[in-house]
Amino acid sequence: MPINYYLFLSLALFTIGMVGVLTRRNAIIIFMCIELMLNAVNLLLVAFSKMHHLKNLALNASVGTDGQLFVFFIMVVAAAEVSVGLAIIVMMYRNIHSVDIQFLNRLKH
Amino acid sequence: MNVTPYIFWFLSVWALFSALMMVTSRNPVYSVLWLISTFFAISGHYILLNAQFLAVVNIIVYAGAIMVLFLFVIMLMNLNKETEPQKNRWLKLVGALAGGCLLLVLVAALKDAELKSQQAMVGAGSIGLIKVLGKELFTRYVVPFEISSLLFLSAMVGAAVIGKKEITHQNS
Incomplete structure (x- = not known):
């Protein structure tokens, strides 16, 4: 497949995630949109790694594994991030009994 | 007959539709389910690119672990359609417009990029x-x-x- 198609698909997914962050007020949905943006980047990294592999196949048979390992590490970091972020959201819900981010525009009560 | 382009378009439409439904659905539980659907489509893309390890990890970690965590938190807080906070219509419109502008700028910047003629290796290669x-x-x-x-x-x-x-x- 041409790399352009993957590029535009990833851009569209990233933009959908961005629009979700801008238009929703539920903190959990905003968090999910961030996950969607991370996944768009992951897809593009894998596509580029395969492109790089095809281009430099004659030089080195294992070229392009770096990109896929980056995707692996992004997933690791995302898993850690989700656990801490959801703990923060649960704490916020316990304090203000809502997940509406509009209530967080002031940091003191 | 080569079926790869058909699979690619099917997976792309599936991913984009699920992502749009995720952003637009009112009920947070439906949002989670649509996001899981998006992750399955992206895993299909990984399989198409012969990145088998990442496809399996994506399903296990994202669709399996992370989304279950989200679902647990949503059900713990008892969120549903009635308690879902709403922004006013103009803010939503402006947000969508800003996102559309971002997409427009990025596509315009990248459509004539140098890598236009490059191909991604599909269905072959052992690096994944x-x-x-x-x-x-x-x-x-x-x-x-x-x-x-x-x-x-x-x-x-x-x-x-x-x-x-x-x-x-x-x-x-």
Whole structure:
């Protein structure tokens, strides 16, 4: 497949995630949109790694594994991030009994 | 007859539709389910690119673990359509417009990029297999791998510390 198609698909997914962050007020949905943006980047990294592999196949048979390992590490970091972020959201819900981010525009009560 | 383009278009339409439904659905539980559907479509893309390890990890970690965590939190807070906070219509419109402008600028900047004629290798190549990636992960990338285990430990401790109920000191 041409790399352009993957590029535009990833851009569209990233933009959908961005629009979700801008238009929703539920903190959990905003968090999910961030996950969607991370996944768009992951897809593009894998596509580029395969492109790089095809281009430099004659030089080195294992070229392009770096990109896929980056995707692996992004997933690791995302898993850690989700656990801490959801703990923060649960704490916020316990304090203000809502997940509406509009209530967080002031940091003191 | 080559079926790869058809699979690609099917997976792309599936991913985009699920992502749009995720952003637009009112009920947070439906949002989670649509996001899981998006992750399955992206895993299909990984399989198409012969990145089998990442496809499996994506399903196990994202669709399996992370989304279940989201679902647990949503059900714990008893969120549904009635309690869902709403922005006013103009703010939503402006947000969508800003996102559309971002997409327009990025596409316009990248559509004549130099890599237009490059191809991504589809359905072939062995770099996505567990054998190759595992060998690389435990030789050249062993230090980042160990550091990520420390990251997990700190995230676990952090989540437990943040999430636990505060003990009220009555006699202090």
